[in-house]
Amino acid sequence: MAIDIKNKVIGSRESRLGSVVDFSGDLQKIGEQSACNGCLGNKKRCFSQASSCSSNCALGQLSGINDAAIVHHGPSGCAGTAMGIASSFDLLAEALGRERNHFAYTCTDMTESDTVFGSIDNLKDVIVETYNRYNPKAIFVGASCVSGVIGEDLDSVVEDLADIIPIPVAPVHCEGFKSQIWATGFDAAYHAILKYIVKPPQKKTNKVNIIGFTAGTSWNTRDDIKKLLDILGLEATFLVASATVEELEHASEATATITTCGTLASYFGVGLEQAYGVPFIRSLQPQGILGFEDLARQLGKLVDKEHEIEAYLQKEQAFYLPKYEKIKEQLKGKRAMIAMGPGSGFNHVRVLQEFGMKVEHVSAWHFDKQYDDGRRPESFQYILDNSPNNFTYSVNDLQNYEFMNILNKVRPDVFVSRHPGSTVWAMKLGIPAYCVYDEYNSFGYKGTLRFAQTLLNIIINKSFAENLSKHVRLPYTDWWMTQKADALQIEE
Ligand code: SF4
Numbered sequence: 001m002a003i004d005i006k007n008k009v010i011g012s013r014e015s016r017l018g019s020v021v022d023f024s025g026d027l028q029k030i031g032e033q034s035a036c037n038g039c040l041g042n043k044k045r046c047f048s049q050a051s052s053c054s055s056n057c058a059l060g061q062l063s064g065i066n067d068a069a070i071v072h073h074g075p076s077g078c079a080g081t082a083m084g085i086a087s088s089f090d091l092l093a094e095a096l097g098r099e100r101n102h103f104a105y106t107c108t109d110m111t112e113s114d115t116v117f118g119s120i121d122n123l124k125d126v127i128v129e130t131y132n133r134y135n136p137k138a139i140f141v142g143a144s145c146v147s148g149v150i151g152e153d154l155d156s157v158v159e160d161l162a163d164i165i166p167i168p169v170a171p172v173h174c175e176g177f178k179s180q181i182w183a184t185g186f187d188a189a190y191h192a193i194l195k196y197i198v199k200p201p202q203k204k205t206n207k208v209n210i211i212g213f214t215a216g217t218s219w220n221t222r223d224d225i226k227k228l229l230d231i232l233g234l235e236a237t238f239l240v241a242s243a244t245v246e247e248l249e250h251a252s253e254a255t256a257t258i259t260t261c262g263t264l265a266s267y268f269g270v271g272l273e274q275a276y277g278v279p280f281i282r283s284l285q286p287q288g289i290l291g292f293e294d295l296a297r298q299l300g301k302l303v304d305k306e307h308e309i310e311a312y313l314q315k316e317q318a319f320y321l322p323k324y325e326k327i328k329e330q331l332k333g334k335r336a337m338i339a340m341g342p343g344s345g346f347n348h349v350r351v352l353q354e355f356g357m358k359v360e361h362v363s364a365w366h367f368d369k370q371y372d373d374g375r376r377p378e379s380f381q382y383i384l385d386n387s388p389n390n391f392t393y394s395v396n397d398l399q400n401y402e403f404m405n406i407l408n409k410v411r412p413d414v415f416v417s418r419h420p421g422s423t424v425w426a427m428k429l430g431i432p433a434y435c436v437y438d439e440y441n442s443f444g445y446k447g448t449l450r451f452a453q454t455l456l457n458i459i460i461n462k463s464f465a466e467n468l469s470k471h472v473r474l475p476y477t478d479w480w481m482t483q484k485a486d487a488l489q490i491e492e
Pocket of ligand 1: 053054055056074077078079143144145146175176177
């Protein structure tokens with residue numbers, strides 16, 4: 001499948017990739033159904049308890065760019081979540097010592113009368129005012145359900161302003177109602193970057209685009225990444241968290257693109273490869289030892305430094321593996337349930353299975369059977385081929401009421417999730433839980449060792465979760481908690 005970066009609008013993940021937001025079965029079943037055209041039908045969810053939307057996702061991502069501004073064309077409520085994400089990027093920029101004075105997040109605050117008469121003039125005023133006040137290097141104009149439903153033409157506004165504002169002004173077609181998969185917003189954001197920001201390459205550089213949610217600040221991971229890339233003669237550019245517009249402009253000149261999460265980065269990685277020939281490294285993602293070694297070896301192969309990489313890996317192994325093996329002995333056989341986006345979910349299944357743990361169930365916020373190049377996600381294929389057990393698998397977009405029912409049945413030794421609002425529910429059931437909020441939690445040998453130790457501590461010290469559960473009254477009845485998986489199925 002080809003990505004055309006000149007397109008005005010891209011389709012949702014449901015329409016482009018056949019991604020789904022519901023499934024109840026097991027690993028092998030989703031493997032079989034996703035390999036056959038039309039077998040994995042998406043169903044409609046008429047109720048959503050706790051989810052996000054693609055508008056917030058897209059504009060939250062773009063908020064990571066330190067010298068860009070966001071203009072959200074919608075009611076102020078739509079801007080709430082993304083603005084929260086934006087302020088966490090302020091902290092990230094400060095931690096990295098990067099300037100963020102030109103960043104702004106503004107909103108047109110559409111009203112009821114705007115939905116009748118439109119508010120294009122107001123949108124133009126807000127864009128111009130945002131430019132004049134904050135002097136950003138680019139402005140992203142994000143859609144919302146309301147601006148989308150009344151057909152506000154963002155592209156025309158941007159064209160009209162081209163003579164007035166001398167920086168890229170990029171419409172982001174991320175209306176929330178277009179997709180039940182918030183990750184569609186990643187694609188809308190990266191499409192806007194590919195179309196309006198990235199420039200054709202002038203030269204080849206030794207940079208590696210690292211597409212992630214953060215920029216590797218936790219646990220000094222940036223130093224570990226630097227150590228790896230130094231061996232290969234490469235340098236990191238972290239995108240888009242805490243990046244600059246200039247760094248994004250030169251993304252087309254990089255030696256390669258890598259990522260910590262295929263769900264996040266596949267559109268950008270494939271787009272850069274197809275439009276500008278930047279190789280998108282299709283390794284396992286660098287969580288856990290298998291993922292880290294696969295990425296390191298594939299990068300080494302790309303730049304013809306396979307011997308250097310093997311020498312480096314052997315040195316690291318000699319130092320870390322003896323300690324790691326000791327913790328593995330204690331984790332062996334411990335039972336886990338995982339709930340995350342599909343890419344991170346399969347990556348963490350692999351990591352826990354590396355520890356010798358038994359993954360009993362995985363809940364994914366949605367499921368991609370393929371990416372934009374038509375390939376199956378590597379993390380999924382690896383688990384399909386290598387998982388020692390056929391764990392049960394469900395897809396629900398952060399619907400707590402569903403995975404509470406599943407948690408109650410599975411009763412794992414530990415619940416591992418990636419969104420903070422979900423771990424608290426496992427704790428209320430008396431199940432120790434860990435929120436893997438940082439994508440670099442198990443990066444490389446050092447990170448994997450630390451992650452294994454943390455999991456072990458959580459599993460051993462479970463008295464907090466147990467005590468909490470004795471003092472919490474759940475909003476779910478016994479009747480609900482004992483319903484079978486069929487009752488969780490969604491309307492056709
Ligand atoms: S109204 Fe639409 S764009 Fe706004 S927050 Fe809700 S789903 Fe997202």
